[in-house]
Amino acid sequence: MSPKEIVEKGMYERDAFSKWLGIELLEVREGYAKVSMTVRPEMTNGFQIAHGGITYSLADSCLAFASNSHGRHAVSIETSISHTKAVLPGDFLMAESKLENLSGKLGIYTVKVTNQKNEMVALFKGTVYRKDSEWKI
């Protein structure tokens, strides 16, 4: 399976929560994913801004897509996120991954989340464990 097939057919089509979020796949290559979504009112917290879990979820989907695109099953083991700017209902968010390091068992990626003004709203770092099993049709 190609990186695109793994992510589109293996992952995204069966990913109910990414669909609820309205995530769209903009680009997928080996070790890389770019995704977007628009923030809706039901995604806000008590401050009337996007719940931190929304931005995290977008970044975490981006990590899952990027880290599984190499062909081996990859699962997140430790992630961190810095929320740098409030996200409002109606904001259009884009998340883009960067492969920082890949070894036999582990992969490290950073994901930047930006809004429609190209302002960074979150910086995310994720470490995944790479299993021996592979994506197959």
Next chain:
Amino acid sequence: MSPKEIVEKGMYERDAFSKWLGIELLEVREGYAKVSMTVRPEMTNGFQIAHGGITYSLADSCLAFASNSHGRHAVSIETSISHTKAVLPGDFLMAESKLENLSGKLGIYTVKVTNQKNEMVALFKGTVYRKDSEWKI
């Protein structure tokens, strides 16, 4: 406002995403919150397990409730989460905060998320910035 009023009326009642998640407030005291939720099928990812963003969101709501209960507005600036066990649809999750350190401007809390078998599914650490402004009726 008491810790309970801040969290129940100031935060939870207006928190649309926590309501979508089905989060329930089990206990609130100054610097402490315990919350629960049940995982639904629309919360799963392409592996048919709960999306990492679901567990993160539960822990992040718990952090928000605990860190605002002192009376001052508190916003999350940096959080990390380790996913230690897969979460399945139907699982009943509980998140409980622990105040680790409180200074003038910053608060640090850990949040443990466990399932119905009392197994830890995630360990979360969050740092909040404490504003000068306060919760008021």
Next chain:
Amino acid sequence: MSPKEIVEKGMYERDAFSKWLGIELLEVREGYAKVSMTVRPEMTNGFQIAHGGITYSLADSCLAFASNSHGRHAVSIETSISHTKAVLPGDFLMAESKLENLSGKLGIYTVKVTNQKNEMVALFKGTVYRKDSEWKI
């Protein structure tokens, strides 16, 4: 080898930097370590307080001792530290680990570092990768 033998003979005796720091082993059990050190003037930074690397190093040694004590070789893959209080020359620091989760391949530990007044100066979280190889005489 017992947890104590692994840490004392296998690790500590050959650990040149822990010795330079003046780290002492106070207690070792399976999955647990308690260590101490006194901060010296050559450990300070430009603010005349202990360099962040000193507190980190003490916590990281504590993690290494605790996570290797189970018998399998364990290496740190991701760690984070919150510095909660300035550390001064002459301060006596104690670090104590807590096993948070252990699975086949991974272990998660938190380490609290306190000073002589029992104030927390740092909270550390570490994830280790557990190899198949074991400690042997």
Next chain:
Amino acid sequence: MSPKEIVEKGMYERDAFSKWLGIELLEVREGYAKVSMTVRPEMTNGFQIAHGGITYSLADSCLAFASNSHGRHAVSIETSISHTKAVLPGDFLMAESKLENLSGKLGIYTVKVTNQKNEMVALFKGTVYRKDSEWKI
């Protein structure tokens, strides 16, 4: 004071531990620092590789220099580091900061540490709190 004066005279000259490490300042600009050091035998742990605290300390000094170079006093509040490759005695390490986000009170920087083969040995992320006080002669 210029960024270079703040870091060289205000910080580095009085930073005893950075000097013990043998850290050299290669470049300083506003929001940016590049530093290097050579790993010595007394910096190793029980595995005969560099103690994790050595790489952390180099990255943390780099963060301190970069984040104070703007003119305001900045203190680290939360840092994380992923160790991606073993570091050996004799290795020549270089650390370079990148400013990720700057707001009124907070700054976020990543620091990459590489060895003499230009392989990444660690990825570090740091959040600093920016005080109102400034560097002055």
